[in-house]
Amino acid sequence: MTERKRILVIGAGVSGLTAIKSCLEEDLQPVCFERDDQLGGVWYYTEDLRPGQSSAAYKSIISNNTKETLCFSDFPLRKEDPAYLPYDAVTQYLVNYANHFGLCKYIHYNRNVVKVEMCKDYETTGQWDVSYVDGASGGGDVTVETFDGIMVCSGGGLGKPHIPAISGLGKFKGITIHGNAYRQPAPFIGKRVIVVGASNTAGEVSCELGRNYCSKVYLSVRSPYIVCPRIANDGWPTTMFLAQRIRQMLPACVGNNKLDKSSHCTIYSPGSAQRTQKSAGIMVNDEILDRIACNHVNVVPEIARITETSVEFMDGSVIDDVDVIILATGYEISYPIIDETLIFDETEKLNLYRYILPLGLKHNTLMIIGSLLKFIPAAFNVLELQSRWSARLLSGRLNLPDMKTMIKDIHRRPRVGRLYDPFICISYQDDIARDIGALPTLWNLLFPDPRLIYEYYVGPAIGAWYRLRGPATWDGAKQTILSTWDNTKYPLNQTTNAIKSEKSSLFKQSLFLAGGFCFVYLKEDLCGADFKKKKTMRPVMKEAYEKGEKVRFSNGTVYINGQRYKEN
DSSP states (O other): OOOOOOEEOOOOSSHHHHHHHHHHHTTEEEEEEEESSSSGGGGGGOSSOOOTSSOOTTTTOOOOHHHHHBBBBTTTOOOTTTSBHHHEEEEEEEEHHOOOOOOOGEESSHHHHHEEEETTTTTHHHHEEEEEESTTOOOOEEEEEEEEEEEEEEEEEEEEEEEOOBBBBGGGGSEEEEEOOOSSSSGGSEEEEEEEEHHHHHHHHHHHHHHOOEEEEEEEESOOOEEEEBOOSSBBBBHHHHHHHHHSSSSHHHHHHHHHHHHHEEEEOSSSGGSSSOEEEEESSSSHHHHHHHHHHEEOEEEEEEESOEEEEEEEEEOOOOOEEEEEEOOEEOOSSOGGTTTTTTTTOOOOTTTTTTTTTTSOOEEESSSSSOESOOHHHHHHHHHHHHHHHTOOOOOOHHHHHHHHHHHHHHOOSSSOOOOOOHHHHHHHHTTTTOOOOHHHHHHTTTHHHHHHSSSBBGGGGGSSTTTOTTTTTHHHHHHHHHHHHHHSSSSSOOOOHHHHHHHHHHHHHHHHHHHHHHHHHHHHHHHHHHTTTTHHHHHHHHHOOOEEEETTEEETTTTEEEOO
16 A cells, blocks of 8 residues: 655645645645644734734734635535624634544644755655744744645745835834734824725725724825725625626626626825726725715825825825824735745746646645735635645646646736736636536536526636535535525625615626627627737737737737737
């Protein structure tokens, strides 16, 4: 009998737990090292930053994803659970998940990994040496163990707080903190605060400070951001519609119809020039517009420079007597325990096949899970699929394409540096699921229950779809899929009539999207000359894609990096 491969899972957060479970499904022997004294990763809340912690939850944080798009593929949340979960409910869900599948016995707490490197006989064995110390602080004696494979689940996508280069920031005599150090508003009551950024965290922190008696709260915004509430106008959670497959198959002008209707407006930095710019992203927030209307939060331009007590903005305006600057400016991808030349190319872009596998290694025994975490609608499903894909590759049951094909795949996806914007992940999820044989086919959907076909395209792309077939199927997947809308509606309609007309709302959405889908394909048939032109321009577009440039074809014209391509 062949001895099972020992796989080290670094971290016991969301991706770490799914990695342990995926190893067990593939008959691997997982060993998990967790730096802290409890599982949960970023969702494990403490009043102060823990040693070595980069990203952290604040006390009032609420998930930006509805429970149906948040939960794992074979462990759904109950219909009684709230549509959107606070941090402690997410933490408890992760604890329940670990207990249900018996994952805790594989976790070694207070074990801090300090270095991962190829062992001396890597060329023949593919093994890795891992140096670690007992205790989160990193002190004490270093121990080295050898493993057959590594699954890095330490949250490298949130690996390092991003501190923007603002002139004079170091001279400021007040309090300066990154958003990861913010916990609750009490320390800032009565103070004049500037929050920098337009992320979800920036909006939530600004609102919380604005309603808790700060002297004044300013939100410094550089680019326009769409404000997207958690609940749309018809009472349904917005992410339920953002996660529809059919929506991702349509042009943005059609596919974003639901987003446009549910969004109150776009936040602009003061000044008219920005109103012609495309929105840079989405801020999920239910309150920011009310706070602005009540003058509890004031939107100001990008910061130009900072003095000891004041802040000057790009439009020349100045705010004096500033007490606090909170930098809600996001995180950089960082993996200090690994040789990062394995992860990034010479241009500082991620060089990972499927955003998981470093290229160029002789043995495929190093997996980077969670290098990207800004996924719409939810990261949980992506992290779980990445774990299943990695475990299957480590077990030898997944065959990779040739190197040329993998390089092309890297270049056809968004090229990501250390900083990146959120992006829709449904097609990426499906690609990973297809690799491991878990993506449903038409026949898989038609014969068990024809209703599944409708739900597949019009319903949200939840994780349970990837348990209908392939490895580690789950008998409860079909029922979970068919009860998605009812489970979402249940907590919203228990005490209110938030969702007034379920069938009408879904029917209108389905009819609109189906009409848009037909229009797109009819246009292709009717506009033959336009698409003939596209065919002739394919070599140019292909060359640009392979260079990592952004390519778009519209009305017979090729645009590269936003500039119209001119034929010689």
